[in-house]
Amino acid sequence: MVFLSLSCWIRSRGPDRYWKIQEIVKNAKHFRGRKNRCYSLAVKAVRRAFVYATKGRRLKKRYMRTLWISRIAAASREHGMKYPVLMHNLTKSSVQLNRRVISDMAITEPRSFLSLAKVARARQQEGFRAALGDGKEPVGVFSRVVLLQ
Amino acid sequence: MSSFSRSAQQWATFARSWFLIDARMQPPGKIATMCAIRLQGKHKPIYHAMSDCGDHIVVMNSKQIAFSGNKWEQKVYSSHTGYPGGFKQLTAAQMHHKDPKAIMKLSVYGMLPKNLHRRTMMQRLHIFPDDELPDDILANLTEELPQPREIPKQLSEFTQEEIDAFPRLWTPPENYKMK
Numbered sequence: 458m459v460f461l462s463l464s465c466w467i468r469s470r471g472p473d474r475y476w477k478i479q480e481i482v483k484n485a486k487h488f489r490g491r492k493n494r495c496y497s498l499a500v501k502a503v504r505r506a507f508v509y510a511t512k513g514r515r516l517k518k519r520y521m522r523t524l525w526i527s528r529i530a531a532a533s534r535e536h537g538m539k540y541p542v543l544m545h546n547l548t549k550s551s552v553q554l555n556r557r558v559i560s561d562m563a564i565t566e567p568r569s570f571l572s573l574a575k576v577a578r579a580r581q582q583e584g585f586r587a588a589l590g591d592g593k594e595p596v597g598v599f600s601r602v603v604l605l606q
Numbered sequence: 607m608s609s610f611s612r613s614a615q616q617w618a619t620f621a622r623s624w625f626l627i628d629a630r631m632q633p634p635g636k637i638a639t640m641c642a643i644r645l646q647g648k649h650k651p652i653y654h655a656m657s658d659c660g661d662h663i664v665v666m667n668s669k670q671i672a673f674s675g676n677k678w679e680q681k682v683y684s685s686h687t688g689y690p691g692g693f694k695q696l697t698a699a700q701m702h703h704k705d706p707k708a709i710m711k712l713s714v715y716g717m718l719p720k721n722l723h724r725r726t727m728m729q730r731l732h733i734f735p736d737d738e739l740p741d742d743i744l745a746n747l748t749e750e751l752p753q754p755r756e757i758p759k760q761l762s763e764f765t766q767e768e769i770d771a772f773p774r775l776w777t778p779p780e781n782y783k784m785k
Binding site: 528529530534535564 | 648
């Protein structure tokens with residue numbers, strides 16, 4: 458044996474236990490009960506919370522899209538159109554705005570949204586004329602899709 | 607809009623309006639869909655489930671709603687009191703006779719989302735069997751919504767000239783006996 462005096466018998470078993478525990482427990486500080494303080498309970502709760510957060514990140518994208526769609530539907534109904542008609546005619550007129558932008562426009566820029574609704578309505582009327590007409594009339598302005606090279 | 611301050615504009619955007627619907631000769635389901643959309647706030651571009659953006663709806667003349675088909679005799683409203691032998695079934699006609707507001711209330715209740723907000727939204731729905739509205743509600747009303755169904759004209763409402771001017775398919779001979 459090498460340790461020949463008391464002071465040499467003291468071992469340092471890992472100097473950073475406090476920080477390793479804090480790394481986990483700091484994520485549980487807003488939990489209820491002992492799992493916001495005690496390491497063995499907090500570890501399980503934090504793991505569960507992280508799993509839920511991972512799943513939630515994928516669900517958030519779905520929820521946000523349904524929220525944008527319902528907002529666009531409400532705004533388009535204010536202007537006398539329905540959501541599927543609006544979106545279909547916008548895509549046919551090669552307006553490539555996504556639902557997030559259109560819903561923000563409907564809230565903060567109502568007049569721009571109104572102009573989008575008018576574009577969609579005009580394209581819808583051109584589609585009706587092309588379908589029901591003779592085919593001898595020229596195709597309308599919005600039906601001519603411009604492909605930018 | 608540019609002359610309003612930000613706080614005033616936000617207050618006006620999130621304010622709760624009061625809508626009036628006349629349910630005379632209308633199918634209660636169509637009225638209920640209109641009510642449910644506006645009670646949730648889904649007619650506003652600022653809709654969010656947590657924002658409490660629903661409006662108040664006042665339905666009048668709910669005594670004069672008109673079911674299509676034979677629903678007055680065939681539609682059954684069931685409930686159970688919780689006690690044995692307490693299963694109650696009422697046809698729509700009996701329910702309407704007992705309480706003229708109940709059919710409208712139940713149809714809107716069924717169309718709202720099944721969560722804890724539903725009770726608050728029902729508190730914002732005001733149904734009146736006649737067209738007599740209390741003064742405080744009359745003072746709050748902002749807009750009347752158009753009726754979903756066009757009321758067809760009754761024969762007694764046509765003038766004699768319109769009846770004569772209507773085209774006839776055939777004229778009966780003089781000694782033809784009509785019931």
